[in-house]
Structure formats: structure tokens, C-alpha cells
Amino acid sequence: QVQLQESGPGLVKPSETLSLTCTVSGASISSYYWSCIRQPPEKGLEWIGYIHHSGSAYYNPSLKSRVSISIDTLKNQFSLMLHSVTAADTAVYYCARLGVGGIGGYYYYYMDVWGKGTTVTVSS
């Protein structure tokens, strides 16, 4: 059974860097894509970015200047870094496995395994 576990700092000071690690168990990270999502309090889901085991990564344009996702195949982990955080970055952060496919010229993306999420608060 594939499981993802997020680990993060819980509290980050404004202007500092948020670092989050997602540990994958039950599957090799050298398959699929891996995604990061967040959800501010009482708000909807926001896609942050995703990474392929090859290292290719794509980011939400609204966060692109501040975010990076990296992958460590030896540790079966991937990591999120979000720089220069503000209170607006306070959210529950999730990791998820991302599948990609196509049918008849239509592409589809699906996140079928999610971590439980970790709450990150930005405050001094």
C-alpha cells in the first residue's frame, strides 16, 4: 500500500523559507510524478507544483518565483521549498502521487494517493 507522509516545521517566520519533505513508502519514487498542494484555512485547494523522477518540475505561475521542488530517489523522498513566506502562505500542505495519461488526444492528471497533510503557520 502506497503511503505519503509530510514532515514540516509547523511554524515559519515571515520572510524565511518553508521546507517540507514528503516521504514515499510502498512504492518507488522512480515512477509516476509527485505533486504538492496546499489549502489555506477555510479556502480551496491550490496546486503548488509537481516533479518527475527525472527531475523535471512544473510550478504554479503565481508561486514560480518563490518555489522549488526536488527529488531524492535514494531516500524515496521529494521536498518543497517556498521562499520569502508571508502570512498568506499559512495553509495545510499536502503531498500526492500524480498519474498522467491520455485517451484519444485528451490528457488527464489524477492524484490518487495523498498524505494526511501538515499545517504550516507563518507568524513571527
Added chain:
Amino acid sequence: SSELTQDPAVSVALGQTVRITCQGDSLRNHYATWYQQKPGQAPLLVIYAKNNRPSGIPDRFSGSSSGNTASLTITGAQAEDEADYYCNSRDSSGNHLVFGGGTKLTVL
């Protein structure tokens, strides 16, 4: 602003059928994926690739698509289906994903 538009709230009587919609230009070329989220829980995949259900998802959940609109239909809604539902797809400009704003489903 989200490129995928959902109604903020929808209600359905117990046992009746409800359709939750998601609109966006990218849906003309990419299938929507649907997630269910209950309070305090991580999202759960319910429909992908237009109308495929992961193992364990009841067959009362189905998906469809026409033009720029994707739909999630729950046939015979149950009390446990009360949740927030989010659509998700690739955006229209590149290799990016986007979520709809979410629909809060109330089962009466």
C-alpha cells in the same frame, strides 16, 4: 482567479441525483478529475479520465464531459456524500494544473 469555475454550493435530497459542474476552456482538451474532501481530511480521488472510478469508490459516482464543461453526478446521494468537491485539470497555457474553487454539497 481560478481557470475552472464551480458553483460554490449545491444541495440534494437524500436518495436523489445531483450534478456538480466545472467549467473552463482547458476542459475542451483535457479531462477533469474530481476529488471529495470531508472536514479535516485529505482530498479523495473519486473520478478521473472522464469517467473512471478508483477502487473503493461507489458506482453512484460518475463523470461526464461536454465542450468546456465537466460534470460529476451522484445518483442516489447518501448522507456520507456530504462534502466539498473539487475539479482539477491541466490549465490552458502549459504543463500546469489548476483546481476549481470547490462545491460544497449538502445532503438534505
